Amino acid sequence: MKFVDEATIDVIAGNGGNGCASFRREKFIPFGGPDGGDGGRGGSVFAVGDRNLNTLIDFRYARRHEARNGEAGRGSDQYGAAADDIVLRMPMGTIITDVDTGEVIAELLVPGEKVLLAKGGDGGFGNLHFKSSTNRAPRQKTPGWPGEQRKLKLELRVLADVGLLGMPNAGKSTLIAAISNARPKIADYPFTTLHPNLGVVRVGPEQSFVVADVPGLIEGAAEGAGLGHFFLRHLQRTHLLLHVVDLAPFDESVDPVAQARAIVAELKKYDAALHAKPRWLVLNKLDMVPEEERAKRVSEFVRRLRWKGPVFQISALTREGCEPLVRAVYEHVAKLRNVTPDDPDPRFAPTDEDRGAP
Structure with missing residues (x-):
């Protein structure tokens, strides 16, 4: 549809x-x-x-x-x-x-x-x-x-708890497919995602949150470049933003740090309130980095970006590191809803219509 x-x-x-x-x-x-x-x-x-x-x-x-x-x-x-x-x-x-x-x-x-x-x-x-x-x-x-x-x-404006940010081909669609019931189009070229995708992440019985994947942003998006600026409004109701970064780009001339800074700058130009939302760093595609080089590459990236917030290292393709990320996100979202992590999600409770009430 x-x-x-x-x-x-x-x-x-x-x-x-x-x-x-x-x-x-x-x-x-x-x-x-x-x-x-x-x-x-x-x-x-x-x-x-x-x-x-x-x-x-x-x-x-x-x-x-x-x-x-x-x-x-x-x-x-x-x-x-x-x-x-x-x-x-x-x-x-x-x-x-x-x-x-x-x-x-x-x-x-x-x-x-x-x-x-x-x-x-x-x-x-x-x-x-x-x-x-x-x-x-x-x-x-x-x-x-x-x-x-x-x-x-x-x-x-879609009702999602968590929004995914990142450059085209950063692996956002692969991530939402790995952790939720969403099945977006995934391909090895940029701008695969042309419209927002929503997925429900099931953490446990009656424990879940909604994640939104929007088209990737590029530099100049706030002025109308690319597709992402058309859909940034869908992130305005989220509680948390996950900034997905491709730590192993195919083009060696591409600097992931410069790309991450460009995303943050475009976010600030578009909406200061959206820029002020809690934002976590998700370093993706670690499966493409030799295991002995991962720690060094991650620490170097965080140092150059001068990042002070939470950092998660994952591979959306192999689902390595996804489980701790999902659990941490749910605990954060549950606190913002003023419920304990063990409480059921009230938005997914059955309504009178679901029960067959007149």
Whole structure:
């Protein structure tokens, strides 16, 4: 399925039905009185968060969502029927913004969360509504109220606990495939990843976290070079960034330290808050470095980069060193969630819908 993280849609709520002006007319009942009913309410448009969706592609091609109008009132005390509401299911992490006012209407962060996008118009009053002791034969009626209309921008920012950063071909896709259930495209050329990939990492029974892999960054990404800057927004909700570095590039003229510094610089240019997030260094492809040279190459890299944070040495291909990395990441994420590492992940607890509740 094609990954789409932006869309613009029009939502149109239904108009309320008109009220009816009618009088009861039956044989032998000369003064039947008013019996015109009220109009029905127009249908509203709602959005609901669905954790089984991960793209906005449905809204790229279906841009107009219009609810039905309420029925008009009728005689014989008959009220018009209310129209059905429209419920638009959107992936978790969707930000809904009014295009005309710039107001953020909602952010869908909780599964099953329901948000009103456009309210349906109320039905008009029939003359039965105006009946009183001093107005025995009212002829007033009111039209239904119009429903709301809005032009909305949908922007998806995936809900992930951990984000992977790095140059193209640094091994991010291989890493997410090694530690999670994600199966991204993996190849021996740059820019293999063209859209974000999400994977759930299972640490233990009911213990897990979500990791996001975005297209690789290159120097000048903040100014629009490459693909990565289009998807950096998906890392803004993460708790931790893993900076993946290729410690054994095929081209010997490439300096891994210079590449790592370039990534950090582009991150700072794009968003200072994203740059300030906790960031760990993951030195990948150690299987391509002779075992007797690994310690020296790692220490030299850390010294030149002047890195003071946590460092992990792994080989995503052989999965060497991945288990300690996964355990350390989960413990860090669990602390930020204010739960102990042994507690189950509340986001993956079954909802009422999963239990089959009405």
